[in-house]
Every structure is written in C-alpha cells, then in structure tokens.
Amino acid sequence: MKKKTYRNTPAFTLLAWGSFIFFIVLITIGLYTLKEPLMVKGYYLMGTVGIISSSFTVAKVVRDNQEDEERYKQMFKAVDEDAH
Known part of the structure; x- marks a missing residue:
C-alpha cells in the first residue's frame, strides 16, 4: 500500500x-x-481582495497546466514505448 505524500512540508505550509494571514491583518489595520x-x-479593499483572489487563481492555473503537461508527456512516452 502506498503512503500518502505531500508536496510541501508542514513548516512550509504554515x-x-x-x-497570508499576517498581511491580511496589516492591510486591515x-x-x-x-x-x-x-x-x-x-x-483599496476591493483592489486588495481582487489581487488576492486572482493570485490564487493564477497559481492554480499554472500548477494545473504544469501537471497536465507532465501527464501528457508520460502518456505519449508510454504510447511510444508500446509501439516499439
């Protein structure tokens, strides 16, 4: 049975x-x-919320595109190996 692994350490997640919370508090103050x-x-609040939410979205899209690219490369590599 495979053990579940995380990409980030608990310290990095913390x-x-x-x-994130620290800077939200600073903006609020x-x-x-x-x-x-x-x-x-x-x-100012509207602009701040927009930047925060769009940065989460951009980070997710970049990560998803990179994962998709890796998955497609693995898929085509497997197809090439089966052909030979």
Whole structure:
C-alpha cells in the first residue's frame, strides 16, 4: 500500500498561511487607520481582495497546466514505448 505524500512540508505550509494571514491583518489595520473617506477605503479593499483572489487563481492555473503537461508527456512516452 502506498503512503500518502505531500508536496510541501508542514513548516512550509504554515509559513505560507502565516504570511497570508499576517498581511491580511496589516492591510486591515492600514485601511482602518487610513484618514480617507469610506469610499476610498472601499476602493483599496476591493483592489486588495481582487489581487488576492486572482493570485490564487493564477497559481492554480499554472500548477494545473504544469501537471497536465507532465501527464501528457508520460502518456505519449508510454504510447511510444508500446509501439516499439
């Protein structure tokens, strides 16, 4: 039976989530203490949320494309080996 393995160590996962939460807290503090109207704060918040969500999406798409490329290479390698 194969043992389940993870690509990232628990320490790296903790670092990634820790830094994400840390910077969310910094952005929240910065927006709260900003001496601008609510409309300006909302604009900054909207832009921040957009950047965060799109960065997750881009990271997933890049990872999925790389995995697909590796899978196709393995698939065609197996077909070539069967042909010979």
